[in-house]
Structure formats: structure tokens, C-alpha cells
Amino acid sequence: MPRRLIEEAFPLKKVSEDSKHEKNVRHGHISTLHIWPARRPLAACRAAIIAALLPDSGDPQERENLCRRIANITHWGTENGPDLEFFRQEIRKVYGGRAPRVLDMFAGGGAIPLEAMRLGCDVTAIDYNPVAWFILKCTLEYPQRLAGKKWPLPKSQVSSLKSQVPGSQPESHQLELRGAELGESQGDLAAHVRWWGNWVLEHGRQELAPYYPTVNGQPTVAYLWARTVPCPDPACGATVPLLDTLWLCKKEGKRRALRLVPDPKNHRVNFEVWTPGPKDEVPPGTMAGAKCTCPCCGVQLPKEHIKRCAQEGKMGAQMTAVVVDTPKGKEYRLPTAEELRAATQAETDLPAAAARIPYGLPTEPLPESGTSGAGRAFTVPQYGFKTWADLFSCRQLLALTTFARWTRAAREEMRKCGYPNEWIEAIMAYLAVLANRLADYDSTICMWHNSGEKMAHTFTRFALPITWDFAELNPFSGATGCYEAHVDWVTRYIEHALAALPNGTAVHVVCESATELAVDEKTHAIVVYVNILNTEWLLCR
Numbered sequence: 001m002p003r004r005l006i007e008e009a010f011p012l013k014k015v016s017e018d019s020k021h022e023k024n025v026r027h028g029h030i031s032t033l034h035i036w037p038a039r040r041p042l043a044a045c046r047a048a049i050i051a052a053l054l055p056d057s058g059d060p061q062e063r064e065n066l067c068r069r070i071a072n073i074t075h076w077g078t079e080n081g082p083d084l085e086f087f088r089q090e091i092r093k094v095y096g097g098r099a100p101r102v103l104d105m106f107a108g109g110g111a112i113p114l115e116a117m118r119l120g121c122d123v124t125a126i127d128y129n130p131v132a133w134f135i136l137k138c139t140l141e142y143p144q145r146l147a148g149k150k151w152p153l154p155k156s157q158v159s160s161l162k163s164q165v166p167g168s169q170p171e172s173h174q175l176e177l178r179g180a181e182l183g184e185s186q187g188d189l190a191a192h193v194r195w196w197g198n199w200v201l202e203h204g205r206q207e208l209a210p211y212y213p214t215v216n217g218q219p220t221v222a223y224l225w226a227r228t229v230p231c232p233d234p235a236c237g238a239t240v241p242l243l244d245t246l247w248l249c250k251k252e253g254k255r256r257a258l259r260l261v262p263d264p265k266n267h268r269v270n271f272e273v274w275t276p277g278p279k280d281e282v283p284p285g286t287m288a289g290a291k292c293t294c295p296c297c298g299v300q301l302p303k304e305h306i307k308r309c310a311q312e313g314k315m316g317a318q319m320t321a322v323v324v325d326t327p328k329g330k331e332y333r334l335p336t337a338e339e340l341r342a343a344t345q346a347e348t349d350l351p352a353a354a355a356r357i358p359y360g361l362p363t364e365p366l367p368e369s370g371t372s373g374a375g376r377a378f379t380v381p382q383y384g385f386k387t388w389a390d391l392f393s394c395r396q397l398l399a400l401t402t403f404a405r406w407t408r409a410a411r412e413e414m415r416k417c418g419y420p421n422e423w424i425e426a427i428m429a430y431l432a433v434l435a436n437r438l439a440d441y442d443s444t445i446c447m448w449h450n451s452g453e454k455m456a457h458t459f460t461r462f463a464l465p466i467t468w469d470f471a472e473l474n475p476f477s478g479a480t481g482c483y484e485a486h487v488d489w490v491t492r493y494i495e496h497a498l499a500a501l502p503n504g505t506a507v508h509v510v511c512e513s514a515t516e517l518a519v520d521e522k523t524h525a526i527v528v529y530v531n532i533l534n535t536e537w538l539l540c541r
Contacts, residue, residue, distance in 0.1 A: 002055045002056070003055070003056045004051065004052050004053070004054065004055060004056060005050075005051040005052075005054045005055065005056045005063065005066060006048060006051035006052045007056060008056045008063060009051075009056070009063040009064070009066070009067050010047070010048075010051055010067065011047065011067040011068070011070050011071040011074070014071040014074060015043055015044055015047045015070075015071070015074050016044075018041075018043040018074040018075045018076070019041030019043045019044045019074075020041075021043075021075065021076060022041050022042060022043060022076055025076045027489070027492045028492045028493055028495065028496035029042075029076070029493070029496075030042060030109065030110060030111060030114060030139060030493065031109075032489045032490075032492065032493055033135070033138060033139060033433065033489070033490060033493040034109075034135045034138065034433050034436060034437070035436075035437075035440055035457075035459055036108060036109035036131075036132070036135060037459075037462045038108050038109065039109050039111065040108070040109070040111035040112065041111070042076075042079065042111055042114070042115055043074040043075070043076070043079075044074075045111045045112045045114075045115040045527075046073065046074060046079065046115040046118065046119070047070050047071075047074050048527065049102065049112070049115055049116050049119060049121075049525070049527055050070055050087050050091070050119065051066075051070065052525055052527060053091050053094065053095075053100055053102075053119075053121075053524070053525055054066065054087075054090060054091065054094060055094060069083045069086060069087070070083075070087075073087075079118070079500070080118075080499065080500060084118070084119070087119055088119055088120040088502065091119060091120060091121070092120060095524060099120055099121055099122045099504065099505060099506070100121050100122070100524035100525060101121065101122045101123075101124070101523050101524050101525075102116040102121045102122070102123050102124070102523075102524065102525045102526075102527060103123075103124045103126070103523045103525070103526045103527075104116075104123070104124070104125055104126065104526075104527055104528055105126045105514040105517055105526070105528060106126070106127065106514060106528050107125035107126055107127045107132065107136055107509075108127055108129075108132050109132065109135055109136075109139070110125060110135060110136045110139035110140055112125075112527050112528070113125040113136070113139075113140055113507065114139060114140060114497075114500070116527070117140060117144065117500075117501050117502075117505045117507060118500045118501065118502075120502050120504075120505060121505065121525075122505060122506040122507070123140070123505070123506070123507045123508070124507075124508045124510065124523075125140060125507065125508070125509050125510070126509075126510045126511075126512060126514060126517060127510075127511065128511065128512065128513050128514070129511075130511055133509060133510075133511035134429070134432075136509045137429060137509050138429050138430060138433055139493075139497070140497075140501075140507045140509060141507055141509050142189065142425075142426035142429060142430075143189065143494060143497035143498050143501055144501050144505060144506075144507050145422060145426065146188070146189045146422070146423070146426060146498075147497075147498050147501050147503065148498075148503060149188070149189075150186040150187060150188050151186065151187065151192065151419065151420070151423055152182040152183060152184065152185065152186055152187075153182070153183060153185045153186065153187040153191060153192065153195055154181060154182055154183060154195060154199075154417060155181050155182065155183035181417065182417050182418065188498060189423075189426060189427075189494055189498060190491045190492075190494040190495045190498060191491075192423065192427055193427055193430045193431070193487075193490060193491050193494060194487055194491045196410050196414070196427055196431060197430075197431065197434055197483075197486075197487035197490070197491070198484075198487065199406075199410060199413070200403060200406045200407055200410060200431060200434070200483075201476075201483050201484060201487065203406040203409075204399070204402050204403050204406055204475070204476075204483065205476050207402055207406075208398070208399055208402055208475070208476070209476075210342065210345070211342050211343075211345065211346050211395055211398065211399075212342065212474050212475075212476060213338050213339060213342055215322075215324070215336050215338065215339065218324040218325060218326055218331070219324065219325045219474075219477055219478070220322060220323070220324055220325075220339075220474045220477060221323040221324060221325055221330060221474060221477045221479045222322075222323040222448060222455060222471045222472060222473055222474060222477070222479075223319055223321075223322055223323075223335070223339070223343070223471070223472040223474070224248070224319070224320050224321045224322070224323065224448055224469065224470075224471055224472075225317045225318065225319050225320060225393075225444075225469065225470050225471070225472060226241035226242055226243045226317065226318050226320050226468065226469045227241075227242045227315055227316070227317050227467075227468050227469070227470075228240060228241050228242065228315065228316045228317060228318050229242065229292075229301065229305070229306055229309040229310070229314060229315050229316075230309065230314060231294040231296065231297060231299060231301065232299065232301060232305050233294070233297050233299045235297070236264065236267070236294060236296050236297040236299065237267050238262075238264065238267045238268060238269065238294060238295075238296040238297070239267060239268050239269070239316070239318065240269065240286065240292060240294045240295070240296075240301060241260075241269050241286060241295075241318050241320065241469075242286060242287050242292055242306070242468035242469070243258070243285035243286045243287060243320075243468060243469050244285045244287050244467075244468050244469055245284070245285045245450070245469070246258040246259070246260070246282055246283065246284070246285050247282055247450045248273065248321060248323075248332045248448070248450055249330070249332065249450055249453055250279075250450050250451045251451065251453065254329070255275055255276050255277075255279075256273060256274070256275060256276075256331075256332045257273075257274060257275075257276050257282045258271050258272070258273060258274075258320055258321060259271065259272040259273075259274050260286075260295045262295045262296045263296070264296045264297070267296070269295050269296065269318075271320050271321065271334060272334070273321055273332050273333055273334060285468075285469070287468050289303075290303035290306065291303055292306060306383070307382055307383060310382075310383035310384035311383070311384045312384075313384065315383065315384060317393070317444075319335045319339070319340060319343065320335075320469070321333065321334060321335070322334070322335050322336075322339060323448070323453075323471075325477065325478070325479070329453075330453050342395075343393075343394075343395055346393075346394045346395035346398045347394035347395075349398060350394045350397055350398050350401075353397075353398050353401045353402060353405075354397070354401050356401070356405055357401055357404050357405050357408070358408075361389040361397060361401070362387065362388040362389050363387045363388070363389050364387060364388055365386060365387055366378055366380065366381055366385060366386060366387060366388060366390070366391075366464070367381075368381060369381040369382050377462065377463035377464065377465075378463065378464045379463075379464070379465050379466055380445075380464050380465070380466050382466070383466050385466075391443045391444055391445060391458075391464070392442070392443050392444060393444055393472060395472065396442045396443060396444070396472060396473075399438075399442060399475050400435070400438065400439055400442065403434075403435055403438060403475070403483065404435055407428075407431045407432065407434070407435050410427070410428065410431055411424060411428050414427065414428075430490055430494070433490055434483065434486045434487060434490060437486040437489070437490070438475060438481075438483055438486060439458075440457045440458050440459060441455055441457045441458070441473050441480075441481030441482075441486075442472070442473045442475065442481070443458045444467065444470045444472075445458045445464060445465070445467050445470065446458055446467075446470055446471050446472075446473065446481075447467055447469070447470055447471055448469075448471035454479065454480040454481075455471055455473055455479070455480050455481040456471075457481065
């Protein structure tokens, strides 16, 4: 077998720089479709596949020329440049004018098979994890199946209703939202996912509006909370807020913080929002590690007391502040009585909402803390969190069950419109991705990024640690993490994939074990990313 180009030459420095740059890339990148813990740089995958498929000519000048051309398409934004078509043609020449077959038996998030398809190869992508299998279908299979195809969009554009106040639409608009009828306008896969994503959004907005009230005409971005436990001193008995920090915003020229206002008479701690000067004016929060100090009596609450209260169901939560959107940017204020009532009402209404979807709330048990595997990274069970539903507040669960119900309803609406089954399957998969993304940004593990003034999602690292103070997203805010933003992220990836995958490529996505795989002689290259002794290797055969 002739030696491959990758065995003799490779533009390693340029590929490394471009791979590092990808960490800052946003719209259209594979990482923006669905969270996955082992994302691989597209630049490295693209370059390695080219160099593994092309033979080495033995000519140093030819090697240098090929490496230069590879480097021309590794920086994000150049991946579909003129040299891409050159490599597609060169690769086909090597394999008798046919598309070579590339196998990745640990495909994960799909970086290697995506780049193989971009280069005109036929791909088999295998992963044993069903979540990875689902991501692979959304990353590769559906865009490949529907690339170049269009279907009539429904007549009424749901997005045109977004500017209206929730609950105030005339009856005609409400009827319009409940059904759809195909019009003359044609749309590709991205356009249909955007349309039906907005359809789900507007139904959710109408139903959930009372739980996210707008106060003084300022849209709510997020609600900030602190978990609470009772003070162990019987003479005090205050409800103690557990706060890692009192900072709300650390931006220069716009500093905001919470001030503790102990109220021993009523056995509680109140808050004020103030504007500090120097940063050292803001004292630390009530928490120091896993220990806490009661602001009312000064008694220390040891870690064991906090754990015991949590496990006995005595851990609660107190809303500390509300983040709102103003013409001058985000601002911070105390919660109103109306907002406190809305959060309480969600708890009352949750059982009925959960009963309207199959299987109800996600009551499957969390991995046990301290065990092997994922359990080592899950500390929340030590604090009374036993099921997945425990990771969400009642209002968050109400929002997620409502979005899940309207997501499921979209399937029947598409059938009524006469959508082909392959379009329904693909669109529903992406609507499920939207629901998944919303859940990632709407749990009690999420925190408020007080430097960037934005939501931090659940899996900033792949663990479930206890968070003392957390941020609750308004899914209709228009800010980071809201449902509308997820529609934009997902459809931008689909647009990129539809443009990147050439006609004629084939993809086979399989959920099975690599140990049961039989590799036949028709497979021209096996390309996998593996981790050996905490070092990542891209292996080509």
C-alpha cells in the first residue's frame, strides 16, 4: 500500500492554531447544535482526513503545495473555500472516480464524519451512546437527506406575532396559532425548523405568560435565587440564605450588588440592591466553602447541618433580585409581590401540567454521589436531590413540560398539513434539540455570570455540583439561553450543514458497539479520535 501524505507531511502549526481558534467560533459551528462533552476541532479533522486519503507523491514540492492548500481551508470561515473542491476532486481521482468510504466507530458529536462528508466521502458513523447517535442524526443524516430539497411553508408566519404582548392577541391570531396551512412559499430544512420552533414558542408564550409577569414595562431576563436553610440556634431560627457572592454585576462603570438586611424579629434576611464604589466595598457572601454564617445571629452553620437540612427537606429557596432589560441595558431590582406570587402559583399548577404529557415529570433517579463513573461528578444527591426533576424549580418544570407538550403537538399539525414523513422526522428531531437546550439553561444548577451579565448553563463542565445561589431564566426574554435564541443557534447550524454537504454523499448512522463491528474491504479509511493517557490522538488507518 502506498504511503499516505499524512505519513510524510502535515501543516501541524497552522492546523493547531486554527483548531484553537474554533473555541471562539459561534454561529453555524457543530458545537452550537447540541451540547456534547468531547467536541473535536473541525480544522484538525478536515486536515487529517485529507492527508490520510491522499497518497504521498514523493515530491517535496508537491507535498509543500498540498500542505499549503490544506492550510487554506482549516481556518473557520474558509472551510468551504475554493481549495475544498480541489480536494474533493483529488480524493475521487485516487479512488477511481468514486467517493471513498470513511468509518468512525467512536463518532460522538460527529466532527470526523462531518468533515469526511464535506470532502465528498461516504461515511459510516457509529457510537454506542444513544445520545451521541441522536446528535449524529441531527448533525449528519437529516441535512444530508434533505440537502437541496424544499417544501411549502405554512401560510401564517408565527414569528410575525412575537412583537405582540402575550395574552393580548385577538381571537383570530389565537386560532391562527392553533393550526397551520401550507402556502406557496418554499423553504429548506432550516426554514421549516425555524417556523415550527416559533410555532412552539408562541404557544408556550401564550400559556406561560402569567408566570413571567412584565413589571413597569421592563422585560424580565432572569430571577436570582439563594437556597436557604434554618439557623441551628433555637434562639434565632432565621431562614438563612446561602450565597456564594453578593455581586450582581461587576462591570466597570456599572457595579451592582446585594446588601444583606437582617430581620431577626421576623426570622429572615431581606435584601437591598446598591451601587458599590471600590470592589472591596462588597463583603463576601454568607457561604465560605460549604460552611455558612447566619447574618442574624452570627452562628456558623457547618456543612453537616446544611446537608442534614437538605436531606430532611428543609432546604428552600428565596428570590433575591430580578434582572430586567431596559433601554440602557440590564438592570437589577428587588422582586415585586406579583413576581413572588407567580413563582408560588407555578408550584400549584405544576401537577396538572405534568399530567398532560406522557410519563409526567422526569423522576428517574440521579446517579448516586461518590460512586464510580458519573456519580463522582454528581454532588447534588448529597444535598437531597434524588431525581432529575429535583434539579429544577416548579416554574422551570412547568415551562419545560409546556414546551414539551407543544413540541409533541407540532408532529400532528405537520401531518395535518401533509408533510412527508422524512420532513416530519427531521423537524421533530430538531424541535427535541431545542427542548434539550432550554433544559440546559433552565435548571437550578445555572448561575448568573456577573461579569458578562448573562446566564451560565447547567453543563459548563460535565458535572452536577450543588449551587447555593442560582439564576432562573425567563424563556421569553430574548436574552442568552431563551427559547428564541436556541431556535437561532440550531437553524444556523442546519444552514451551514446544508451548504457544507455536497450532493451524492451517503451517511450511515449506527448505534452499536465498536466491538461488534465487522469492517469490510470496501472501507477505505478508519479515522477516530481517542484519548490515551489524557492525551488526545487523531488516528487514521
